[in-house]
Amino acid sequence: MEIDEKRLIERASSGDPEAFNRLMANHERRMYAVALRLCANREDAQDCLQEAMLRVYRAIGGFKGESSFSTWLYRITMNTCLDELRRRKNKQSASLDDLLDEGWAPADERGSPEGHAVRAEANRVLRQAIRELPEDMRAAVVLRDIQGCAYEEIAQALNINVGTIKSRISRGREKLREKLKQNPELFDTAGV
Amino acid sequence: MNCEQLRRLLDAYMDGELSDAQLREMEAHAAACEDCRREFEAAKLVRDALGSLPEEVDVPLEAQASWRRAVREEAGRDAWPDERTAAYVRAKRNSSHRWMRAVYAVAAALVLVLGATAMLGRMPARKAVEPLMVAASEDAASESGAAAASPTQAVVARDGDVEASTLLQDESYAARKAYGAEDFAAACATVEELTEEYGGKFTTDQTGGGWAVYRVELPREYLEDFLSAVSHVGEEQNSESADVAGDTAVVYIEINELKSE
Ligand SMILES: [Zn+2]
Numbered sequence: 001m002e003i004d005e006k007r008l009i010e011r012a013s014s015g016d017p018e019a020f021n022r023l024m025a026n027h028e029r030r031m032y033a034v035a036l037r038l039c040a041n042r043e044d045a046q047d048c049l050q051e052a053m054l055r056v057y058r059a060i061g062g063f064k065g066e067s068s069f070s071t072w073l074y075r076i077t078m079n080t081c082l083d084e085l086r087r088r089k090n091k092q093s094a095s096l097d098d099l100l101d102e103g104w105a106p107a108d109e110r111g112s113p114e115g116h117a118v119r120a121e122a123n124r125v126l127r128q129a130i131r132e133l134p135e136d137m138r139a140a141v142v143l144r145d146i147q148g149c150a151y152e153e154i155a156q157a158l159n160i161n162v163g164t165i166k167s168r169i170s171r172g173r174e175k176l177r178e179k180l181k182q183n184p185e186l187f188d189t190a191g192v
Numbered sequence: 193m194n195c196e197q198l199r200r201l202l203d204a205y206m207d208g209e210l211s212d213a214q215l216r217e218m219e220a221h222a223a224a225c226e227d228c229r230r231e232f233e234a235a236k237l238v239r240d241a242l243g244s245l246p247e248e249v250d251v252p253l254e255a256q257a258s259w260r261r262a263v264r265e266e267a268g269r270d271a272w273p274d275e276r277t278a279a280y281v282r283a284k285r286n287s288s289h290r291w292m293r294a295v296y297a298v299a300a301a302l303v304l305v306l307g308a309t310a311m312l313g314r315m316p317a318r319k320a321v322e323p324l325m326v327a328a329s330e331d332a333a334s335e336s337g338a339a340a341a342s343p344t345q346a347v348v349a350r351d352g353d354v355e356a357s358t359l360l361q362d363e364s365y366a367a368r369k370a371y372g373a374e375d376f377a378a379a380c381a382t383v384e385e386l387t388e389e390y391g392g393k394f395t396t397d398q399t400g401g402g403w404a405v406y407r408v409e410l411p412r413e414y415l416e417d418f419l420s421a422v423s424h425v426g427e428e429q430n431s432e433s434a435d436v437a438g439d440t441a442v443v444y445i446e447i448n449e450l451k452s453e
Pocket of ligand 1: 194195198226229
């Protein structure tokens with residue numbers, strides 16, 4: 001895969017759109033997942049995905065492998081989404097009811113049915129809480145706790161020191177916990 | 193363990209970096225301290241809920257098509273000659289393919305005559321340009337009767353509704369070539385004629401002014417000769433080839449108009 005990807009990157013760098021499309025077919029689902037979790041709604045996420053793809057296409061000739069390709073893609077996707085969020089800051093954002101569940105449904109359903117119900121409710125609360133986080137904090141938390149990126153990778157993707165990233169994620173998690181604690185029903189069945 | 197120590201370990205817990213001993217200590221403290229129990233449970237909920245979300249989400253088909261289309265449009269714009277290409281062409285202009293440019297001039301004149309005939313004789317534009325056009329470009333020409341007023345436009349069938357995505361499939365091709373040509377229309381016509389000459393068929397997309405791509409399918413035995421003939425349409429900007437098995441070969445030829453100063 002590595003060699004194949006390297007070759008596709010080279011061909012895409014020389015402006016071959018077909019090589020580019022093939023290359024990005026392996027990455028679009030992850031980029032979309034990130035966009036869905038950063039943006040206010042699905043349309044914005046799709047707009048951001050497209051804009052991010054164009055930015056990647058324009059910049060791929062300059063990709064020199066200082067970071068992994070996927071980290072580099074995260075970086076461009078994040079920047080695109082953050083730009084978009086800043087641009088729309090003063091606009092009315094979609095209400096939560098308008099939002100689709102796309103991207104926010106658990107990938108697995110292990111454990112007891114009671115556990116599912118609690119997790120689904122926690123999920124709903126967290127989704128809203130994540131949207132209320134300041135954008136930079138949201139980006140870091142999404143990369144760490146949803147996408148499972150390492151701190152070092154997040155630091156590269158967001159172009160911020162690892163120490164700052166750790167503190168930002170820590171504060172973000174604290175805010176999320178505060179939101180959850182405002183919903184006592186989440187804790188009644190959770191037990192210890 | 194005290195409250196402060198527990199709070200400090202919450203991030204390590206979220207990151208899955210705690211030892212069993214540390215976990216046991218946290219749980220022991222949480223069992224005895226109501227505030228810390230809540231905090232610890234909340235951390236567990238965050239970790240479980242966010243950790244269970246997928247790292248990848250299927251992209252809806254329309255969104256997939258949309259970004260691919262955008263990239264192809266972008267690629268079409270990129271295909272316009274940049275300063276470097278223009279300088280290269282200027283340097284070579286007087287030394288190469290002089291005779292070929294004469295052929296273009298004749299071809300262009302021929303098109304002009306045919307186009308004018310179509311105008312004067314009120315013949316359908318489609319009839320007039322038929323010798324130079326086959327396959328996909330026919331429809332576009334017949335739809336745009338006015339195109340005959342500008343003969344070169346008739347040859348360069350421009351159909352804004354044709355999407356590049358219908359042509360540029362993700363398939364293996366024997367070769368992919370890009371040429372820059374000053375006389376865009378003549379270069380396109382030459383590709384079309386040569387395709388016919390070598391027993392092939394073509395489809396074409398011309399989504400932007402001065403840019404065309406041809407998908408040519410022809411018998412493998414003529415591939416080399418065809419490519420060598422086509423190489424005279426203009427200055428080579430890009431070239432790629434691959435070994436692809438089969439009796440027919442697929443070749444993509446891209447033509448970019450070079451602006452003359
Ligand atoms: Zn305590």
